[in-house]
Amino acid sequence: MGATFELLIQGGRVVFGDRVEQADIGIREGVIAAIGKLPAEEAESVLRADGHVVVPGMIDVHVHFNEPGLEDWEGIPTGSAALAAGGCTAYFDMPLNGLPPTTTLAAVEQKKRLLAGRSNADYALWGGLVPGNLEELAPMAEAGVIGFKAFMSAAGGKQEGAFREVDDTELYRGMQEIARLGKILALHAESEAVIRALAADKARRGLSGPADYARTRPVYAELEAVRRALFFAEQTGCALHFVHISSPEAVREIGAAKRAGLDVTLETCPHYLTLTEEALEEIGPVAKCAPPLRTRKELEGLWQAIAQGEIDMISSDHSPCPPDWKASDDWFEIWGGIAAAQNSLELVLGEGHRVRGLELPLLCRLLSANPARRFGLAPCKGEIAVGADADVAVVEFAPYVLRREHLYDRHKQNVYIGKTMHCRVRQTVLRGTVVYDLRKGIVRPAEGRLLAPLPKGG
The missing domain is CATH 2.30.40.10 (Urease, subunit C, domain 1)
Structure with missing residues (x-):
């Protein structure tokens, strides 16, 4: 027997x-x-x-592995190895920064072929909402994307064919279609109008240091975009998920919308819970991200929101690039992304439980159970349970x-070394x-x- x-x-x-x-x-x-x-x-x-x-394996709903086209930035084998070494058993790959981005049915099928037999963790795909691809949303939904991602500020890619942000009209129409399809829209919520005006002012004055960059993406740029997206969601019935929320003010705004009946969730990231804006000077360009690192007050406000159950999940937003994309004295030219896929679970459990005394079940809900429930993977994923x-x-x-x-990631440009x-x-x-x-x-x-x-x- x-x-x-x-x-x-x-x-x-x-x-x-x-x-x-x-x-x-x-x-x-x-x-x-x-x-x-x-x-x-x-x-x-x-x-x-x-x-x-x-603990349950982490489900990281926000990573950038950059295939196809930009394998020299990361790649599926190395990125997924880093996740596995960090206790992550499933991830959702973002539609950027690959070339082509995952914004068409053909690109979804190409990405599936690239992932097959090459990933060290289970995976799902985000599709993208970009200018001019409204008719591609339904075919991508039919192909099984976990949801769609859109930018309300410049998406950052400089290459021809790179992922692009949507304007308000494109966003509204996309939300109407995504609601019809019964999918979720993930949003990078920062006001492009605010950012562009502040950046232009810095450029006129010849200011390009780390603090100058951070001041062009203030909390109110995040808050204004969140409010605008919530208004559109109220009008269209579109389910929303806000990525990498960096301020307790935005958390409170989203929480109020949720209590009013909107179908909305939010994530924050370990770097907003463990690093402050001082890291831009102390650590250097590897600490540049968007939204930028905030003040100690805002960091503590996010931990308080976690303790009060106001944050739904935590993701890495692993956004790698080659070393030369982080090498410039002009902080507006440096690639904005933190590459730390391997460290999320250890940071959240270590800082949250050992340092701050938060209960492990609460923290594991943020890392595993809540992502599984929100994105339709429960009861198979997200908890330790029979079956x-x-x-x-x-x-x-x-x-x-x-x-x-x-x-284990490709370039090992890690803020936590x-x-x-x-x-x-x-x-x-x-x-x-x-x-x-x-x-x-x-x-x-x-x-x-x-x-x-x-x-x-x-």
Whole structure:
């Protein structure tokens, strides 16, 4: 008679949706088959997690892997390896900055071919809403995109054919169509009019340093765009998801809309929870992002919003580029993106639980359960439960200093190098298979699968 389980994760403290308790996890055919006190002799293989915490694998809804066309920026194998090493078992790839961007049915199918057999985690695709592609939205929805992404400010790509922002008319019409399709629109919400005027003023005065850049993207530019998008959503019935929200003021605005009945969620990112605007000077160009890093007051306000349940999820917004795109004295020319896909789970659990005392179930909801529910992947993804996919990370709460040699992404331009991290991923398990081990690295061939969402995020 064969073993009951292919893999048994034994001896760990398991983070469930509402509690943490000692339990073993029995896995059969990639699915959690039993939870409780389980004998080792019933398993083909045993993963000892004594003294460690077992958490649901992170679902990172916001990464940029840049294929096709810009593989020298990142690429699927290296980007997904970094995620796996950071305890992430599923991700959503953004429609930029590949060439062509994922804004047509043909581009969606091309991206699927590129991902097949090359990803170290499960994945889903965002489609893009850009000028002139309204008729492509329905075919992309039929092809299974998780939702659509649009920019309310300049999208940043300089190459011919790069992703472009929409104006208000294009945004409104796109939201009407996305509502009809029962999909979600993810928005980069910053006011292009505000940014352009402030940047022009800096240029006239010959100001191009890090503080000058940050002052051209103030909180009120984010807040104005959020309010405008919420108004459009009220008129069109379009479900919204705001990406990389950087200010507690915007969190409160979105929360008020949610309480008024709008179908809206928001994410923030680890860099807004761990870095302030001082990092622009101290760390340099690798810390440039959009929206920019904020003040200590705003950072603390975001943590308070997390504690109060006002933030829905946390994503990396991994936005890599070649080193020469970060090499300039002119901060308006430097590529705006932080590349830290590998560190999200460790930063959120370490800073949130070990430093601030927030409960692990709350933090794991932000990293895993809430993304799964919002985007139609629950109950198979996002929680440790019988019948769910066996996607987990084993985490050791012991400090270590992040070094460049720990990283798996392509260019390793990481804002956290030299930082003491408060916890560390020891193993990542994807559908019952150990894909990453701290001592061995990536230990399995790329076996990530395309994830199919339910209509309108379930």
